[in-house]
Amino acid sequence: MTVLALHDLRHRFGDRTALAGLSVAVGPGEVVALVGLNGAGKTTALRVMTGRLRPAGGTARVLGADPATLGPTAARRFGHVVGAALVSPDLTVTENVRTAALLHGVPRADVATAGSAVVQRLDLEPWAHARARTLSAGNAQRLGVACAVVHGPSALVLDEPTSALDPRGVVLVRELVRSLADAGAGVLVSSHHLDEVARVADRVVVVHGGRDVGELAPGPEMERRFFARVLEADTDVPAPGGVA
Amino acid sequence: MTGLGTALRAETLAWRRSAVQRIATPLLVLLVPVAAVGLVALARSGAVVGAGAAKLAPYATGDAATTQLVAAGQVLSVAALLATGFAAAAAFAQPLADGRAGAYFGLATPRSTVALARCLVLLGWAAACAAGAVLLAVAASAVPSAGLGAEAWAAGGRALVAGLLAAGLALPFGAVATATRSPLATVGALIGVVAVTQMVVLVGGGAWFPYAVPSLWTGMGGPAAASAVGPVGLLLAAAAVPVGLAVVAWQWRRLTDV
Numbered sequence: 001m002t003v004l005a006l007h008d009l010r011h012r013f014g015d016r017t018a019l020a021g022l023s024v025a026v027g028p029g030e031v032v033a034l035v036g037l038n039g040a041g042k043t044t045a046l047r048v049m050t051g052r053l054r055p056a057g058g059t060a061r062v063l064g065a066d067p068a069t070l071g072p073t074a075a076r077r078f079g080h081v082v083g084a085a086l087v088s089p090d091l092t093v094t095e096n097v098r099t100a101a102l103l104h105g106v107p108r109a110d111v112a113t114a115g116s117a118v119v120q121r122l123d124l125e126p127w128a129h130a131r132a133r134t135l136s137a138g139n140a141q142r143l144g145v146a147c148a149v150v151h152g153p154s155a156l157v158l159d160e161p162t163s164a165l166d167p168r169g170v171v172l173v174r175e176l177v178r179s180l181a182d183a184g185a186g187v188l189v190s191s192h193h194l195d196e197v198a199r200v201a202d203r204v205v206v207v208h209g210g211r212d213v214g215e216l217a218p219g220p221e222m223e224r225r226f227f228a229r230v231l232e233a234d235t236d237v238p239a240p241g242g243v244a
Numbered sequence: 245m246t247g248l249g250t251a252l253r254a255e256t257l258a259w260r261r262s263a264v265q266r267i268a269t270p271l272l273v274l275l276v277p278v279a280a281v282g283l284v285a286l287a288r289s290g291a292v293v294g295a296g297a298a299k300l301a302p303y304a305t306g307d308a309a310t311t312q313l314v315a316a317g318q319v320l321s322v323a324a325l326l327a328t329g330f331a332a333a334a335a336f337a338q339p340l341a342d343g344r345a346g347a348y349f350g351l352a353t354p355r356s357t358v359a360l361a362r363c364l365v366l367l368g369w370a371a372a373c374a375a376g377a378v379l380l381a382v383a384a385s386a387v388p389s390a391g392l393g394a395e396a397w398a399a400g401g402r403a404l405v406a407g408l409l410a411a412g413l414a415l416p417f418g419a420v421a422t423a424t425r426s427p428l429a430t431v432g433a434l435i436g437v438v439a440v441t442q443m444v445v446l447v448g449g450g451a452w453f454p455y456a457v458p459s460l461w462t463g464m465g466g467p468a469a470a471s472a473v474g475p476v477g478l479l480l481a482a483a484a485v486p487v488g489l490a491v492v493a494w495q496w497r498r499l500t501d502v
Contacts, residue, residue, distance in 0.1 A: 051349040075352045086347035090261035105352030
């Protein structure tokens with residue numbers, strides 16, 4: 001069964017093509033990374049994946065359901081951070097994760113336990129009673145991830161989840177993503193950090209010009225192979241889909 | 245409604261902690277009784293002459309306590325609309341402007357329920373502020389007069405209802421905020437409606453125009469204009485609440501490109 005799926009997505013913003021037939025599927029226990037240059041269409045694809053943007057063409061599915069009209073049953077198993085997270089700047093770290101737990105459908109009796117666990121997991125305990133607006137960019141990003149996973153989702157979408165993190169934060173988020181996948185979750189993550197995705201992803205999909213132009217096997221020389229794939233796509237030499 | 249209790253819990257906490265609420269609450273609760281007492285004292289001091297004195301003339305005569313509570317109702321009918329309108333601009337447009345609204349997609353508690361809860365929390369807050377302002381105005385009027393007469397109590401009751409109506413009339417600005425996705429545009433629309441209301445009152449249509457009804461009903465346009473406001477006018481003003489709730493919930497259910 002596919003946990004997260006985008007099929008033949010097409011969308012334009014005015015004259016600019018943002019998505020031109022992008023398809024990606026993520027199975028249970030799998031971490032799939034979208035990599036690409038700025039403006040390649042990664043974030044637009046993830047906005048469709050989370051229901052925030054209705055595409056002009058193509059379909060998106062989260063646990064088999066349309067994300068734009070996701071019912072409570074599927075939504076309880078879904079988490080995401082695309083752009084701004086489910087964080088209120090006026091609430092403390094603890095209040096934010098507890099509020100997120102409630103809104104994600106965690107039973108009221110379990111909210112405090114779930115909140116404490118994720119605060120501990122992402123090493124946010126020293127800031128547990130600090131207002132979100134006072135956090136550094138890195139801690140705020142970790143709080144956003146905490147709010148997205150406090151309910152233990154089985155489908156997770158993360159857009160650039162480590163962009164503001166220090167090396168320790170990167171390791172924490174990587175281990176969290178890996179452990180969720182090991183527990184059976186499907187994770188779709190976008191990143192510019194090729195070394196990082198090489199460590200966490202099972203598959204790396206190159207997005208360029210709003211479409212998938214092939215996959216990169218995680219491993220050495222990712223940067224060289226990535227640029228080679230982008231160059232090939234620009235010159236339209238190979239058909240997309242092969243693994244470099 | 246799926247998860248309304250949960251959404252109310254979350255939205256109440258968020259609103260309690262918000263900077264807008266922390267600033268608006270004392271302003272609304274304290275400004276109204278202070279303005280009412282001040283207006284009446286100024287009108288009776290003889291310190292204001294000319295055009296100003298003519299404006300203050302309605303407050304210069306009659307029972308002081310009753311006049312203060314009438315003035316409280318008049319101030320509250322405008323202040324509640326503006327304060328709740330500003331609150332709606334902050335609560336609905338700001339998350340859309342900064343992208344936080346996108347996080348409300350794909351939740352077990354649907355975003356339309358969250359939006360509905362946000363409206364209800366704003367309405368509850370405005371009602372509590374209106375009640376607090378009227379209570380303080382009643383206290384400020386009762387203490388020097390050693391009690392209130394029936395007329396004063398009626399003026400106090402009318403002030404409270406006018407405040408509630410005015411707060412309800414601000415709910416549609418939650419819809420404006422959602423449509424424009426801009427707090428500034430929402431505040432602009434609010435100011436525009438206040439200006440249009442003045443014009444409608446000038447041409448004599450105030451008794452039927454919902455945004456004019458609370459002020460006119462409290463006597464801001466004089467006794468004749470107040471008596472022209474009937475049950476239909478009051479019901480039209482009150483209808484802003486269910487209409488506002490329905491439109492905002494519908495908008496958030498259909499929200500896209502966030």
